[in-house]
Amino acid sequence: MEDLSEIYKSYADEVKHFLICLTSDVDLAEELTQETFYQAVKSIQRYNGECKMSVWLCQIAKHTYYNYLKKANQINQMSVENMMEMGVDIPSNTIVPDVAIAQRNTLISIHKEIHLLKEPYREIFLLRTSINLSFKEIGEIFDKSENWARVTYYRAKLKLAERIDLNEL
Structure with a gap:
């Protein structure tokens, strides 16, 4: 015990x-x-x-x-x-x-965009950035390889960057 x-x-x-x-x-x-x-x-x-x-x-x-x-x-x-x-x-x-917010600060906007990412991108991004898991550990969680976790994290970052850039236009 x-x-x-x-x-x-x-x-x-x-x-x-x-x-x-x-x-x-x-x-x-x-x-x-x-x-x-x-x-x-x-x-x-x-x-x-x-x-x-x-x-x-x-x-x-x-x-x-x-x-x-x-x-x-x-x-x-x-x-x-x-x-x-x-x-x-x-x-x-x-x-x-329908939630309409006129002004949001940058952190809230980014957080919302993270949560709009599709799975597994969102979860991998959060595992890597929030609790600092290694790519090997992330791969183990998903029963995938370390390389898969690394590539998926990179793609998540690209998708997030695209979303943030589109919203700032």
Whole structure:
């Protein structure tokens, strides 16, 4: 039991930071961090030491987040369908709110553009820049090569640079 608490103390902040980058929601990231470690405890026998513990935990965190999104999407879809079945008229702007912000500072703009990148570009960019994972570690998370991670990160940077340049015109 002491080993598990040491693992939590050593890696909880890193996992939480990774999840904050994925979710942009501190409260959700904290909740998912707890779920990640719960899942890790349940499957600790599957950790074979081939990758760093932090990489293994980030893989679990990523899958935990994806599972959360699937469940949230199902609940939202069911709620909208139930309301429609009951005859409630749902305007399209209530499902996807139109958020208009007149002025944004540079960091918020860049952060938003990062989150508009398609997967796996967004996640690889965040893994590399936010928690400073090596390309080898990123490749391990995706079950790909170090070279694949390096090339994908480079492409993510190009896509991000294009988006930022287009928005400044």
